[in-house]
Amino acid sequence: MDDLLRKSLLFDFYGELLTKHQKEVYENIVFNDFSISEVARDSNISRQSVHDMIKRCSDSLEKYESRLHLVEKFINTKNEIKEIQKIALNIKETNDLKYIDDIIEMSEKILKDI
Numbered sequence: 001m002d003d004l005l006r007k008s009l010l011f012d013f014y015g016e017l018l019t020k021h022q023k024e025v026y027e028n029i030v031f032n033d034f035s036i037s038e039v040a041r042d043s044n045i046s047r048q049s050v051h052d053m054i055k056r057c058s059d060s061l062e063k064y065e066s067r068l069h070l071v072e073k074f075i076n077t078k079n080e081i082k083e084i085q086k087i088a089l090n091i092k093e094t095n096d097l098k099y100i101d102d103i104i105e106m107s108e109k110i111l112k113d114i
Helices: 003-017 020-031 036-043 047-068 070-094 097-113
Strands: none
Touching (some): 003 020, 003 047, 020 047, 047 070
16 A cells, blocks of 8 residues: 555544644645645744654554554455455356355455454
8 A cells, every 4th residue: 555545544544533733734744745844834833843743643643553453444344345346246247146155254254343
């Protein structure tokens, strides 16, 4: 998974656990592609403070994920649903129902995991 996608998912799942100020700085640097100097000027803090805040935010988001695994579960579930779709399309094209048990098994696993 590319770095920006991972940061985006971590922020989507855990961003609300950051302070308002942390969220604004993190969003501006990571997603809005502002420079550290621009964010420092707009926030009236030093460049070093912006750099440190981004590092702390990234570390916090990674720490939440290491404990809760929500992003990992989301990605696994998404991949399993894609596999179910492939199996269902195969059944639709071939009218071969022997794969129905695979769909049932995979959907039961998804339901158990959530």
